[in-house]
Amino acid sequence: xxxxxxxxxxxxxxxxxxxxxxxxxxxxxxxxxxxxxxxxxxxxxxxxxxxxxxxxxxxxxxxxxxxxxxxxxxxxxxxxxxxxxxxxxxxxxxxxxxxxxxxxxxxxxxxxxxxxxxxxxxxxxxxxxxxxxxxxxxxxxxxxxxxxxxxxxxxxxxxxxxxxxxxxxxxxxxxxxxxxxxxxxxxxxxxxxxxxxxxxxxxxxxxxxxxxxxxxxxxxxxxxxxxxxxxxxxxxxxxxxxxxxxxxxxxxxxxxxxxxxxxxxxxxxxxxxxxxxxxxxxxxxxxxxxxxxxxxxxxxxxxxxxxxxxxxxxxx
Amino acid sequence: xxxxxxxxxxxxxxxxxxxxxxxxxxxxxxxxxxxxxxxxxxxxxxxxxxxxxxxxxxxxxxxxxxxxxxxxxxxxxxxxxxxxxxxxxxxxxxxxxxxxxxxxxxxxxxxxxxxxxxxxxxxxxxxxxxxxxxxxxxxxxxxxxxxxxxxxxxxxxxxxxxxxxxxxxxxxxxxxxxxxxxxxxxxxxxxxxxxxxxxxxxxxxxxxxxxxxxxxxxxxxxxxxxxxxxxxxxxxxxxxxxxxxxxxxxxxxxxxxxxxxxxxxxxxxxxxxxxxxxxxxxxxxxxxxxxxxxxxxxxxxxxxxxxxxxxxxxxxxxxxxxxxxxxxxxxxxxxxxxxxxxxxxxxxxxxxxxxxxxxxxxxxxxxxxxxxxxxxxxxxxxxxxxxxxxxxxxxxxxxxxxxxxxxxxxxxxxxxxxxxxxxxxxxxxxxxxxxxxxxxx
Numbered sequence: 230x231x232x233x234x235x236x237x238x239x240x241x242x243x244x245x246x247x248x249x250x251x252x253x254x255x256x257x258x259x260x261x262x263x264x265x266x267x268x269x270x271x272x273x274x275x276x277x278x279x280x281x282x283x284x285x286x287x288x289x290x291x292x293x294x295x296x297x298x299x300x301x302x303x304x305x306x307x308x309x310x311x312x313x314x315x316x317x318x319x320x321x322x323x324x325x326x327x328x329x330x331x332x333x334x335x336x337x338x339x340x341x342x343x344x345x346x347x348x349x350x351x352x353x354x355x356x357x358x359x360x361x362x363x364x365x366x367x368x369x370x371x372x373x374x375x376x377x378x379x380x381x382x383x384x385x386x387x388x389x390x391x392x393x394x395x396x397x398x399x400x401x402x403x404x405x406x407x408x409x410x411x412x413x414x415x416x417x418x419x420x421x422x423x424x425x426x427x428x429x430x431x432x433x434x435x436x437x438x439x440x441x442x443x444x445x446x447x448x449x450x451x452x453x454x455x456x457x458x459x460x461x462x463x464x465x466x467x468x469x470x471x472x473x474x475x476x477x478x479x480x481x482x483x484x485x486x487x488x489x490x491x492x493x494x495x496x497x498x499x500x501x502x503x504x505x506x507x508x509x510x511x512x513x514x515x516x517x518x519x520x521x522x523x524x525x526x527x528x529x530x531x532x533x534x535x536x537x538x539x540x541x542x543x544x545x
Numbered sequence: 546x547x548x549x550x551x552x553x554x555x556x557x558x559x560x561x562x563x564x565x566x567x568x569x570x571x572x573x574x575x576x577x578x579x580x581x582x583x584x585x586x587x588x589x590x591x592x593x594x595x596x597x598x599x600x601x602x603x604x605x606x607x608x609x610x611x612x613x614x615x616x617x618x619x620x621x622x623x624x625x626x627x628x629x630x631x632x633x634x635x636x637x638x639x640x641x642x643x644x645x646x647x648x649x650x651x652x653x654x655x656x657x658x659x660x661x662x663x664x665x666x667x668x669x670x671x672x673x674x675x676x677x678x679x680x681x682x683x684x685x686x687x688x689x690x691x692x693x694x695x696x697x698x699x700x701x702x703x704x705x706x707x708x709x710x711x712x713x714x715x716x717x718x719x720x721x722x723x724x725x726x727x728x729x730x731x732x733x734x735x736x737x738x739x740x741x742x743x744x745x746x747x748x749x750x751x752x753x754x755x756x757x758x759x760x761x762x763x764x765x766x767x768x769x770x771x772x773x774x775x776x777x778x779x780x781x782x783x784x785x786x787x788x789x790x791x792x793x794x795x796x797x798x799x800x801x802x803x804x805x806x807x808x809x810x811x812x813x814x815x816x817x818x819x820x821x822x823x824x825x826x827x828x829x830x831x832x833x834x835x836x837x838x839x840x841x842x843x844x845x846x847x848x849x850x851x852x853x854x855x856x857x858x859x860x861x862x863x864x865x866x867x868x869x870x871x872x873x874x875x876x877x878x879x880x881x882x883x884x885x886x887x888x889x890x891x892x893x894x895x896x897x898x899x900x901x902x903x904x905x906x907x908x909x910x911x912x913x914x915x916x917x918x919x920x921x922x923x924x925x926x927x928x929x930x931x932x933x934x935x936x937x938x939x940x941x942x943x944x945x946x947x948x949x950x951x952x953x954x955x956x957x958x959x960x961x962x963x964x965x966x967x968x969x970x971x972x973x974x975x976x977x978x979x980x981x982x983x984x985x986x
Contacts, residue, residue, distance in 0.1 A: 245978075281784040283968065304785040315777035320559055331551035332785040376781070 232295045234259045234384055234415045235280060240289035242275050242439075249275040251439040252289070257417055257432070262410045264430035264447075265419040266524075268532060272439040273419040274312050277388050280417075281309055293384070305334040308382035312389045312419075314373050318362040322348065322372055325361055329376040340379070347375035351401065367398045374402060378409065385409055387418035391425055403429065423525040433524070437532045447524075454522040454530075457481075457494040459503060464488075464513035473506035484526050489516070491526045548786040549794045556769065556798025561805065570806050574813040594620075595663040595684055597630050598648050600637040602669045607705040608634055611668060614697045629693055633662070641667065645681070652683055666694075673705055744933055748905055751855065751932040755925045756898040758859055760891065762803040763866040769795050770874030770967070771883055779967045788964040796867045803863065811852070854931045854941065861948040862924025866890065868952070868959035875966025876973055886973065897922040901929045908933040917944045920951025958983060 235257035242250040250272040257263045267273050278284045280291055282300035293303055300307060316325055323344055330340025348354050351371040353364075361369060370393070378385065390406070391399045407429065410416045420426055426433055427447070434444035443450060463470055467488055474483050474492060479502055482493040494500060500519050507514055522530075560566055597615060601608030612634040620629045637644050648665045664682020672678040678698065684690045700721050707717045773779040782791050869890045877883040900922065904913040908930045916926045917936075923944050930936055965982040966974070974982065 278780075278968075283780060283784050301784065301787065307784070309781060309784050311777060311780045313777035313780065315773075315780070317559070317772070317776065317778060319563070320555075324555075324559075328551060328555045329781065332548055332782055334547070334785075337551075 232259075233257055233292075234294060235417065236292040236295075237276070237280070238289050238292065240276070240279060240286040240291060242272075242279060242284065242286050248439055250279070250286075253436065253439065253441055254289075255434055255441065255444060257415065259415055260410070260413055261415065261431035262406065262429050263415070263417045264426035264433040265417060265436065266421065266423065266426055266433055266528060267419070267436040267442075268421055270438075271436045273436065274388055275439075276436070277309075277386055277417075277419060280386060281307065304332075305380065306383045308377040308380065308385040310373060310377040310385075310387045310390055312392075314370055316361045316369055316373060316376075318360070320361055321358055322353065322361060322364070323357040325372065326376055326379060330379055333380045333382075335380055343379045343381075344375065347379045348372075350405075351375055366393070367395060370394060371398065371401075374405070378405070383414055385414060385416045387416065389420055390418050391420065391422065423523070423528050427524040435528060435531060442531045443527075450527065451521045451524075454493075454527055457496070457498075458520050458522040458526065459492050459494060459500055460489070460516060460518045460520045460523075461492065461507070461514065462489045462516035464515050466510075466512050469510040470507060470512045472510060473503065476506065479503045479506065482530065484529055491520075491523060493522070493526070493530070549790050549797075552782075552786075552791060552794025553798040553801065556795055557801045560765070560799065560802040566802065566806070570809050574810055577814070594628050594631050595682075595690060596661070597632050597682070598662045598665045599632060599634045600641055600644050600648070600665060600667050601634055602637045602639075602641045602667070603673050604638075604670060605705070605709075607673055607701065608636075608668050610705070611666075611698055611701050614701055615694075618693060618697055629690075641669065649681055652681070666698075673702055676702060678702070745905070748901075748929050748932040751851075752898055752901045752925060752929045755855070755859065755862070755928055756894060758803060758807060759862050759866050759894050759924060762799055762863055763870040763890070763894075764887070765803075766796055766799050766867040767870035767874040767883055767887060768880060769799060770871050770963070771877060771880055774875065774967050774970075775878060783967070788967060789960050792871055792960060792963050796864065796871065799867065800860070800863050803859075807856075807859065848935075850935060851928070851931055855928045857945065858924045858928050858948075861945065861952065864952050865920055865924070865948065865955055866894065868955040872959035872962040872966070875963040876979070878970060878973075882973065893921040894925070897925040901926055904930065905933060914940070918947045920948045920955075923948055 233256040235255065237253055237255040240250055240253045241248065253272070253276060255276075265273050265276065275284070279286050280293070280300055281304075282291075282302075291300070293300060294306065297303060320328070323341060326344030326347070327337055327340040330343060331337055333340075335343070345354070345357065348357055351374065353368060353371060353375075356364060356368065361372065364372065374390070377387065385406075387406070390402060394402065403425070406416055406418070430447055432444070432446050433450060435442040461470070470490070474480050474485075474490065477495065479495055479498045480492050481495045484491045492503070494503065504514075504517055507517070599608060599612050599615070601612075612632045615630045616628060616632040618629040619626055635644060645665060645667060648662055651661045652663065652665070662682075663684055664680055667679040667681075669678075680691075680694060682690075703721065704717050707720065773782070779791070870887060873887045873890060874883055877886050897916070900916060904910065904916065904926065907913065913926065913930060916922045917930065917940065927936070927941065927944050931941070961983045962979060
């Protein structure tokens with residue numbers, strides 16, 4: 230890990246009336262999957278657009294691959310899947326990918342060849358000569374995914390890559406992302422779905438209201454939150470659990486999901502004391518496990534109120 | 546540069562592949578040809594002889610003379626030759642109104658007898674003396690038939706009046722020589738063999754052509770910008786190339802497809818006019834020729850210089866308007882929104898087209914010269930003026946310089962609006978916001 234693939238240094242971006250990103254600094258090391266997490270309107274997309282020099286920061290700077298040029302100049306080494314998906318509806322699938330490849334600096338012939346390989350890999354080989362508008366939404370997303378990856382970029386930036394996908398397609402894409410990372414390349418993706426980040430990312434950064442809340446190695450981040458979390462699942466009478474969970478001598482904080490909950494114990498509290506209290510109120514406890522805090526729980530603990538009131542958002 | 550070329554190629558190929566391009570390219574010449582032929586076809590189809598009843602209430606032989614002259618006129622040529630009018634003369638002294646009413650009652654009936662009259666001519670003593678003659682008929686709206694009636698009856702009545710004043714037969718013959726104005730266009734001090742009417746039609750066609758192509762391809766650039774913006778493809782593209790490269794590629798791609806279409810139109814146009822010219826039709830604009838015979842289309846003389854001027858000003862005008870339309874497209878989110886927003890730009894083209902009609906009468910007036918130096922109007926005004934009468938080279942070059950300056954200015958502004966606009970969604974920007982867009986580096 231000689232140097233960072235992405236180094237964001239004190240970047241600020243303002244729009245009329247609000248600040249989308251404020252003095253943000255991030256280091257993304259080479260290799261692995263980096264998760265950029267945050268609620269809607271946190272500034273994830275704005276940050277990504279600045280990485281790609283689609284927009285320029287008002288303050289600060291972005292250094293890619295140790296300073297070899299701007300995102301646009303290095304676009305041949307970067308693959309990008311924007312949050313808002315888009316393809317030319319009337320263009321044939323293969324032509325479309327060939328064009329996207331050319332835009333990345335590939336030769337037309339090369340781009341067509343690589344596009345075919347990717348379409349086959351994603352199960353779209355029978356659709357190469359069809360118009361994009363003939364494809365289902367899921368297939369179109371796969372085509373665009375291929376467009377972001379076909380030129381073998383060293384850095385892949387995906388903005389909300391799994392949103393709007395059915396479970397099967399979502400799994401296909403996740404496998405591809407993991408494969409890409411395994412081949413030594415760097416993947417950065419943004420999401421507000423913590424389960425995806427938890428399963429895939431080696432490092433994360435959480436941003437809210439344009440500012441960084443925390444970042445680092447996923448295991449370290451979890452370590453900072455300690456082992457004082459308990460995961461619970463109730464099979465009946467979940468409302469009755471409210472009493473024991475409200476006991477501040479035992480429980481510092483509850484993430485209540487209805488039939489299940491994740492609680493953070495008060496410092497020095499004994500997990501068994503909580504177990505006894507819950508057994509006493511008869512909630513049909515089917516799970517009681519001392520766990521690492523989940524990313525979801527960390528996210529809610531750190532972003533919390535912010536997530537409920539996202540800053541007014543302006544697309545740009 | 547390869548990226549710009551990729552955008553050009555994509556824009557060109559995807560455009561040329563569409564059905565609307567094929568239809569537009571091959572249907573337009575057909576339509577133009579059809580419009581040229583239509584008057585001829587209609588005139589030829591409408592060839593049945595008309596039966597006319599002459600109710601003769603005038604004294605003397607004039608009724609018979611008119612009946613004879615009407616009956617002697619013919620239409621068509623060769624085998625298709627037939628009398629224009631079948632004439633029935635009825636002496637009507639004293640019972641004119643009664644006869645008129647009974648004949649009129651049979652005219653224009655859907656299922657009347659085949660030999661029923663098409664019209665009735667009321668020849669009275671007042672008509673001979675005062676020259677006011679009444680015709681009632683279902684073909685009263687036919688320029689051709691009415692023209693023939695005037696042409697045939699007028700001299701006969703004039704002769705009759707002269708005879709009644711005991712004029713000499715030689716004087717009568719001399720008075721009846723018809724006028725035949727034969728106008729010919731002079732270019733650079735040389736007669737061209739092109740009639741004045743042809744010059745008008747050539748200028749007219751050049752005007753419409755320039756108007757159409759500027760509007761057509763300008764709007765295509767605007768639609769292409771909005772398509773990329775609303776599909777959000779633009780975001781992927783500007784992460785790989787600069788907005789200016791993208792804009793450049795789009796404009797050149799649309800321009801290339803436009804040039805191809807123009808070339809196809811030009812070639813078919815030349816071919817069509819060439820076939821018409823060799824088909825032996827006489828000169829004269831679509832309309833009624835002096836002798837009232839079937840109209841034919843003119844075959845204007847198109848010089849290579851005119852073609853060069855048309856092409857040059859198409860390209861200059863296209864770049865200017867493509868820049869404006871691209872900026873409008875970048876400001877809007879949907880095609881519907883853009884249709885309203887583009888009105889000021891479209892109006893400029895329309896103003897130029899309309900102004901040209903006023904300038905045609907005097908193509909070298911001060912106003913014409915001024916319009917030729919305004920970049921927004923020059924692309925239409927200069928080719929039309931050139932079609933009417935070739936301009937001095939210096940004036941054309943001056944106009945080109947004005948256009949180039951205009952294009953540089955427009956592209957500078959448009960590129961700035963485009964760069965910010967393609968990534969801005971939501972409300973259309975106000976003038977103040979536009980100004981801010983332009984100033985952001």
